[in-house]
Amino acid sequence: MKAGRGTYLGVDQSSERVRYYVAHAVGGTPVAGVAAVRIEFDRIEADWEKAGERVLVSDASGTVFLSSDASFKYRRIKAALPDGTDELPSGDGAYPVNHSGPIDFKVVEHRGDGRIVQVQTPFGLHSYLYHTMRLREYGWTIHRLSDMATIESDQRDGAIIGAAVSLIAVSALLYLRQRQAALVAARKASAKLSSVVAERTLELRETNSALRSEIEERRRTEEQLRDTQNSLMQAGKLAALGQMSAAIAHEINQPLAAIRTFIASTKVYSDRGDAKKVATNLDLINGLAERMANITSHLKTFARKSEPGKREPVDVERAVEGAMLLIESQIGLSGAAVETNVPHHVFVRGYAVQLEQVIVNLLQNALHAVVDVANPTIRLQVEINNEIVSIRVIDNGAGIPKEHLDQVFDPFFTTKAIGKGLGLGLSISYGIVRDFGGQIRAGNREEGGTEMIIELPIYQPENASIHA
Template sequence: MRKDRLRQYVQIALAALVVVTSAMGARVFWEQSALNAARSTGETRAELVAQTISDTIAQNTHFPLVLALDPDVQAVLGGSSDPDAIDVLNRKLETIEASGSPAALYVMKPDGHTIAASNWNTEGSFVGQYYGFRSYFTQAIAGGEGTYFGIGVTTGRAGYFIARAVGGDRPTGVTVAKIEFDDLEAIWARAAEHIMVTDENDIIFLASRPDWKYRSLAPVDETAITRIQSTQQYAGTEIEQLRIEEHSSDGGQVWIEGLPANGSFLRQTVHIPELGWTVNQLTDLSSVADASRDGTMIGATGSALVIAILFYLAQRQRSFAMERTARAELEQRVAERTSALREVNETLHIEVEERRRTERELRSAQNDLIQAGKLAALGQMSAAIAHEINQPLTAMRTYIATTRVFAPLGDTGAVLDNLEKVDNLAVRMGRITSHLKSFARKEGMGPAEVISVDRAVQKALDLVDVQLQTEAITIRTSIIPAFTLGNDVRLEQVVINLVRNAIDAVSETPDPIVELSMRAAGERIFIEVRDNGPGFDLAILETLFDPFVTTKSSGAGLGLGLTISYEIIREFGGSLRAANRPDGGAVLTIELLAANQASPALQSEVAGNG
């Protein structure tokens, strides 16, 4: 026994180890697959951003060169101070800028002052401004061309400047095209991407988030800060370092200030060598975490399922072996006891037949007793019912007599009105007599069927309504639609018994009241009959449903009504309870099983209880 238990413990430990190993292996595989996918997507996106920036600049590189060769530009820089010539040049620059993609085009004299610009007629015009301190100007004067990124001194808008010298060894001026990337940054922001472009000093000058701009990814040395301040590259903006948290040893997974808290992002860079810029692409790694979790669950679930199948197959083989052994033993035991059982079986057969005969006699006697109870109830109600039928008959004779008077006179309206009244009275009598016929019919219990509880209750109330009116008893009802399995006539008999008992109980009570209510709770239906009479004697409350126990005066009853009602409800699979009300009077509660169009399980339960 101890060896079997030890073997089970070892098997469980090995299964747990396999599940954990599979979960970890699947987690690593799924996590790595998701990380590779994120890395590939981020790398492609970063290269696309770098290519877009390069293409944007390349599309505007020719503007300064074309302007440097333009005769109007050369004429103005050659010494012509004719205002009309400068005006013509301003308008030409404005036209070129409007039809192209540069943010601004302007022409500078050798001393660094702007003589003409495409924005000549705007509030932030470059005309007359001095930009000789800008590196793109000094580079163009010294080497023929120059480039530069910075915040515009006049407009305060950042852009990339491309400059060309006009003339030969002794330049007569410089032509400049300014390119802005506001539209590109807006596209990044709308796409909810995390992109930043840094210069050679790791200072961010383009970004999808405005709060990242002009902040550094690493400390900037004093020499670079001095150069930036002297050229006003970032218009006097104080360069602060952006807070970065590294989540991996190689620095590839980071969190950067401004991103969602507790997040981790894959940082990938693409260098643009001709510009000295670096594109930083940040890819959200939440999908990697989800993939890691999913991989763990799939690995653990898959291995657990395989282990469960193996255990099932092994257990099944063991069960088959045990079953074969048990079958052999059983066959031997059956062979030994067959002869003895045969003799016992013959004896039991005789006893069963005797019991069946006795049960049939008992059932017949019970049905006769129930029928006698119904007929007794009809007998006690007969006078009141006869009175109830006699009144409509008298009224019908009166209406027929008046109809004979109105008919010869041609009073069709009066005739039709009398006929309608006669019809209503006939319907009323038909309803009473139909209830009496169905109630008085003798029938066995038969198989249980779905019946309408509220309909049976209402028919029972119709039969006792005359007695209630005759004895001036107030009846209060609350009936809801409900179904159960049983026999509707027998349920009517039970309700009539309970209501008539309540009528007898309040016969000597001032302002007598009988209440009948229905309610449903879960799979149960409750019918309660309450009265404001004296209630039950506590001495007989526990034996109230025993045969020949009655609370009525001597000779008023045999004490079988509640016993019959109790047996009928028990055959329905329900129960009947009696109690005294706290505020006086008695209450009898019928509890039945609810049925939803003949549930097979419910039929089986009722059959078992019967």
């Protein structure tokens, strides 16, 4: 995170195979993310083992992390251990534990740039021609072990048959060829590894550039989507207020007419000196004014444009009460019987005004559905089942045609007459419920009518009692 790039050598816990990671920071300051490339060595190890090669690769601590012979893997080479110790510190635990102890290469003889060493294996003590090559860029070392058993056997046979000189010459020739092949193989392996790392690094740079562009484009798209969604919800609320306007005007006109009557009678009582009747009328006028203030205050809150920020605990009962207050006049004019069954202290996580908007939309749709019904009835009930809060709005209307059930949540789809709706209510409700982490669906009931079901995850805030 400080340098903008980094590498890591470790073991993948799922496969228990060695992996090498190259990572680059994405974005400037602050860092937006990290892109990583994983390099695998399984094929290289398999090729070494298939060819009968004995090749080891150790990290900076001298721990063998790649080997054609599994008995050497995850052991440290004793030459890398500090004097007077049998083990290096365990490190960060990136490798599985190998209880075989460190690898002790005992040097028997020096031959040019190589050494003849003896090392203990599961099959006994073996001698090898030993070469090393440092990969300084990575802090790794390649160790090459060439089997000396053939050479030793040839020497013994040569002594027995008296042809030691010829066999030694042949053995020397074979040794030179083998050493040359080993060096060529080591160089090829090093070059291949460097080429792979360079290629992956170039790909990573290109990927980083593309990723930065994609992240910026996605950020702009998300901002536009949020703005559009908020504007759409605001349009839906204004459409709902427009449908409620006649009923709200009726609801406010009645108290205003009553207030005028009470004021006129109060003047008469005042002229007569009847203080008790004057006080009673003033109390009635105050109650009517408070009722109108509650209606207009809630209308202003409901009509305000939503600016979603941090989600909050939402009391479902309060949301239902707010929705009922908004459409109370509409219910009165429709003549429908509305029953509510809402338990106390039931919370979900989201935004109170948005949940209220969803309930208003569903209740308005239910009122439209029961316009031509003899005994219009609407039920709103809230249930809790398996940590899910279900809000059901049920009516006894004509129901939704089967061919339209899959379309009711599409934007601008409506079965109402022209001028009766924009077809946005259920679409907006669908988006809000999905943002809450829930789902909404519609269905027809066997006994007739429609049932709209909202399912939201229950939420238990620490201060639920305060909110309640």
